[in-house]
Amino acid sequence: MNKNPSEEAKLGIWAHRGLLEEFWHNFKKNKLSLVGGIIVLLYLIIAIFAPLLAPYNPVEQFNAPRGEHNPLPPLSRSAEGYLFLLGSDKFGRDILSRAIYGTRTLLQVAVGSIAVALVLGVWMGAVAGYKKGTWVDELIMRAVDVMLSFPTLVLAIALLGAFGIGKTRIGPFVLSNMVKIMVVIAITYSPRFARVMRGVVLQEMTEDYVDAAKVAGASGGRILTKEVLINTIPPIIVQASLMMATTVLTSSSLSFLGMGLQPPRPSLGLMLNEARDFLFLRAWWYAIVPGVSISLVILGFNLLGDGLRDSLDPRQARRVQQ
Amino acid sequence: MNVPLLEIEHLVTRFYTEDGVVKAVDGNSLHLAEGETLGIVGESGSGKTVTALSVMRLIENPGRIESGRILFRGENLLTNSEKKMRQIRGKDIAMVFQDSLSSLNPTLTIGEQVDRVIRFHTKLTRRRRKSRVVELLTQVGIPEPKKRTGNYPHEFSGGMRQRALIAMAISCNPEVLILDEPTTALDVTIEAQIFELVDQLKERFGMGTVLITHDLAVVANSCNRVTIMYAGRIVEEAGVYALYENPLHPYTRGLLHSIPHLNEEGQERLPSIPGEVPDLISLPEGCNFSPRCRYADERCRQVAPSLKEVKSGRKIACLKIDEIDE
């Protein structure tokens, strides 16, 4: 190669910008991941515009018409004549409205906890990868190993068990339940981000363009970090997307078990729990509506994450027999 | 008299990829006689391996053999059923691949892998097969063959693995043996041993051999005839001595001149062929080599030369043969 080292270093970033473009091109081709993206987008819209979309106040209780009792099936009306598009729950609250607001809280928790987990995990992983081989690296990775030896739901439950359910007072601060759940889930999932980040950092550090930059005189710390970090973005995005699916699963499981948002706040998992008592009264809508809502979100994130991951895979690119 | 063993006529093999059509083999013809060793030389991507895989009918999606005939003892392999081809592969025509570590199943012992080939093509009893396996491993020069049948591929050294692959290939006494860069991953001393082995086997069993390589030194030692491939087409064919004494095609000349010589002093730079190997999807019009050829003119860039016989046994695909005689 005739190129001098500084050219090579510049080429490194450009080579990887090319990767981003190729990534987008591959991604667009994959129909399923587009579907996933659309689903996620739809849910985001529902979550953001919840107050505009929900027909009623989610905690408002309506009376059932005389002779009937809550929960009422879809397309029935309350005593005052209000229409329940998707039925009502045991307290006469509109299921559709509760589902919409429930989606909002679900996504809030998911996005919040992933954000925190990402920041925590990426920082840990970057430090560990950068100082590979030192005691810092060992310490962090052992901690990650220990955290990962707990099944995620068990860890979350244990932490919630320790902190207590409901509002918590730490000194002068009051942690709302939702924040607590976010923190707990973030702690549970940050080890995974740490591992991925460390792996990617290690891999990037062995790339040629890093050596080229070093030779060209770039100071070890700053410039290296910038270039390396740019290239860690795609795998982290893939991981984040896949983790969103799991986070939604975990947080809705916690809600189902009663450890999530406390009533009367609308929570999809909790709705499913309440529905159990009414299954034998054939109140299928009570379970199906929140259940499908949760499943669709998870499906969307899974499709998105799978698509993103496949787009990054170099094997997706040309494969010619030589 | 040389009985024709294998005849390839106007073989066209293409790969239909997302980025375009790769013309891996573009209308080539070759022949191999009994007892003869034919060398196929070219850079990676020139189409040599694809040619061999086409003979074995191992071309898979997105590749396809478009046209041509491949005659083995007169019978066209391209019209055979898959069932018939399975009988031929490993038994009448055998191939040894390049990377021995990845070419062997890591979860089966060497003994089991050799045994499998024998079991599929013969009706020998288990005991007979067992002794045959040991016999084969001995023939290819693996020490402690009996013990070694129970070893796994990763427990062998590179040279040993290559020998094991050769043992698998000759296990049913094939008539044609194809070796695809058999020693590229090995160092020079082991390479010499492997070729010595192949020579011994050739003498003993008299098979026609096709040796695919990019290493001209190897060709000089082992082959009777040589074909040079470039970008999917054959550019020159000659007896080995004739080729080395007087290479005609500009590409062949470039290749031979770029071999470093130990005894020549005062050589400042190793001459190399300028330019790069073309992308097989977007080949130039006319002669494939014209972008890099110093004799090339407008006509070369427009008209593709076909392989013509200039002297007995010497073929060339170049429009400028008369002018190149430095």
Add this chain to the structure above:
Amino acid sequence: MGVYILKRLFLAVPTLFVASIVIFMLIHLAPGGPVRVMLGPMQDPVLVKKLRHQLGLDLPVYQQYLRWASKALHGDFGISVTIQRGSSVMDLIAQRLSVTLEVAFLAMVVALLIAIPTGILSALRQNKITDHIARIIALLGVSIPNFFLGIVLILIFGVYLLQPWGAGGFVPLSKSIGGNLIRMLLPAITLGTAYSAIVMRMMRSAMLDVMGQDYVRTARAMGIGQQSIVRKDVVKNALIPVVTVMGNSIGYLLGGSIVTETVFRLPGVGNLIITGVFRRDYPVIQGIVLTIVVVRILTNLIVDLLYSYLDPRIRYGGAE
């Protein structure tokens, strides 16, 4: 291989040790201290002191840990404060662990019976109808939360089809094997679906990976028949990463059993830990979490053993 196993064991011990510290510290995470939490609004200082002493909380932290750890090693997880008035946590766990393990085991059986053949078939018929259907079902399996799936199954079988075993409940094996198993059917499917989906996807992807390997090409070049290639080259090698994934995902089975037991009202440790959490019964929580971690580490070791058996490269080191 012996070295490999020993190395894994060596790694497991410190992990277990640190995990136990974390579990132990749980009791101290409660804001205001565990005692105040347990007593609730009654904050009589005498009672507080008594409880603190009883729980050993007046000792320095490391001593507390040593006390707790040594008792734990002897199988003494303390006394449950709230469940069945003072019964030993160990007893409670022992009664219920078998139920949890049974469901997890059956879920795995489901996975093995369904996921692996489906994965193999899917890979062999790549991009044909069978493959597409299988992949869609696997995707759904991973996306539908197990508590929802369980409820839907109860709706279908318990409510609309009026099957008595479709509503949950538990019959011990000692009483009736048939009765036990039929009631385990829905929980096993519920717990095993997501797990099966993961296994099936891994099997398919491992198969596709292996099918592109050079040694498959060698086998074909030697004229080996398709069936033999699939059996001895493809599946045999593809199982290696699949076994790894099965082992890694066991954590999911353990966590998921908590939810499944709640849905189907099974008397397992999952159900117990929920009760413990709601009642702030720390000994119970700690005991169960510790048990689960131990089970997890043990199964990891078993998986490592299996893995080294399947992959000769680990069993016998290289000779180069």
